[in-house]
Amino acid sequence: MEYLSLPPGQLTTTTAALACGVRPATIRDWVRRGLLTRIGGTPKRPIYRLADVLAARDRPKPTRAGQRRDHPA
Template structure:
């Protein structure tokens, strides 16, 4: 995979998947369902805001505890 120059405060799809504990397909499904929004990059190599990924991770963690 080619190294991307990504701005601070954003994650690649691979980094977002790792942070959420899911696969790249899972990230695509979250985008498709409107739970996660692309914040930049390209169609093939999107970026996601760190704050959005952290908020989604916190929501997912709270749901597993409850």
């Protein structure tokens, strides 16, 4: 169940993913990698600030060995 209403500027994992054009798993990965911080909610239903989500989207991502690249080097 999603939240019925959040204050302006606060997003759930699903709405954060929609705002960035990525999958919800990507948002959870950004949290795991330390690129995005939760501001509240519950462990299963976290809440994020819109500004933090957009900053995480624009931040350079560290790569891992053997990771696929979407653009030529």
